[in-house]
Amino acid sequence: MTETGPLDLPQDRAEADGEGAAEAIKAAIRVKALELGFEAFGVADLDTPWSAGERLEEFVADGRHGTMAWMETTLERRVHPRAMWGEARSAIVLGLNYGPETDPREGQGRTDRAAISVYAQGDDYHEVIKKRLKALGRWMAEQYCCQLKVFVDTAPLMEKPLAGLAGLGWQGKHTNLVSRTFGSWLFLGAVLTTLDLPPDAPGAETCGSCRACLDACPTDAFPAPFQIDARRCISYLTIEHAGPIPVEFRAAMGNRIYGCDDCLAACPWNKFAATAREGAFHAREALKSPALEDLAALDDAAFRVLFSKSPVKRVGRDRFVRNVLYAVGNSGRPALAEVARARLDDTSPMVRGAAVWALSRLLDKAAFQAAAGARPVEEIDEDVLAEWGRS
Structure with a gap:
């Protein structure tokens, strides 16, 4: 989806009086988010310096975005949340667990069957999360008369570094978010708001010397830890790339016909992750191994x-x-x-x-x-x- 907002609401009534009031507002928003089904919650301080924008500029300059021209055309807005909306004072980042019932790599041995990425075996997460974000946004607007915008994945906002800044986890060597609670299986959504909320501590990177995700990649899409070349990634090739897929990658695709979970599934932190409780994210029988x-x-x-x-x-x-x-x-x-x-x-x-x-x-x-x-x-x-x- 694209961004929404700002919602058609009056200007902020007034800033919260004191740190205690701001903490109370944050706590109330967290309770409401959990009521709506979100399972991870954090607030990022938009004044905190981050290097994500510079890394994105290097990624695009090196051509590693492939044919995803939208990454280049929206680059200026993507480098920082305030580059897209200057009035934003806080970012609320929310997560939903989509952990699979079994290791998705097991299906690669059934060569007469297709392997579809875990996230795509259920309902479209964009639509599921969008509805909940809008519900949370309306509630926040009614309670605090703030302005806000909500985002799910396709809007020009870098949710993964923002989630790390909000304390939901950290970007692992596979460049995806890793959580101590949910492993590598979190859908993300974000709310930018004019409310000035107390931030959470950023997530600490604890990958250590582990390189399981890097070694698991069938096409060597990681030129270095914490870097990815999308042009070599099976998820990019099967979803974003138009026309014939380059011959050099076809055999390595195996039976992966939509996306690839190998780097995610290899993450040792997944041992703490539970199976998704959200019914919409449970795999449909027709898509498990068609x-x-x-x-x-x-x-x-x-x-x-x-x-x-x-x-x-x-x-x-x-x-x-x-x-x-x-x-x-x-x-x-x-x-x-x-x-x-x-x-x-x-x-x-x-x-x-x-x-x-x-x-x-x-x-x-x-x-x-x-x-x-x-x-x-x-x-x-x-x-x-x-x-x-x-x-």
Whole structure:
């Protein structure tokens, strides 16, 4: 979602009288947030210097954001919360646990099945959190006549460093937030407000010498601890990247067709994390380990039905089936060759190209050459023709 606000409210009535009153307001907001279902709460001092803005500028300057042009166009607003809204005096950061029932990496051994990232197996967290943030914002406005804006992920606000500043945890070597209570499984939302609230102590980084998350990455997407190159990340490649995925990363994708949990799942702090209590975040049975054969056959209408209220719907059918076909090619199961063959005449060139690659992995040389000889003579897409030629 994009940012909301400021809400249509009167100006602040008055600043709280004294430190005790401000603490009481903060405590009341925390109680209300917990009533609304949030499980982590903290307040960040926006006057505290942070290096997140400089790190983001370096990230973009090095081109590590890939094709996510919005990171570049919104860079000036992202470098600090006040760069986006100068009147903000405090940031309330909230978290919801989405811890899985089992280690998500276990599903990677079932090569005829798809591995969908834990966060995307349930309802779209953007919508779940947005409703609760708005409810909290309305309550705060009614109680304290403050101005505020609420944010969930896609707005130009860096929630992870802000969450660290608010004491919810720290950014681990995989660049995601790590919590002593919830491990690496926290959804984040934030409220910027004109209320001057007492801040919490920032979270202390306690990764130590551990590099489990770095070593777990299938594509070596971490050039150094606490740094990521999105262009090598399977989550970026399967969700943000349009067009054919670079050949060098396809085999490493395995059966991961939407996102990748490997670095998160490897974090030792997960041993303290509980399974998500929130029903909306529990995995749907249909998305826990769906068959690649069924997913590859989805047309646009069936895709929309299957992924209704799911974040997966954001990538669209063509990009999704592209990912499925790469997984088909990685399955090591020749019986799935017919699944790929059925997509050779798909309306999407991106899907056709992925089908060619999958066939090249599943058929022997003679069978693939026969398939190449029978390919549609009207094929004119350069990427698809390049797949045939390369394979």
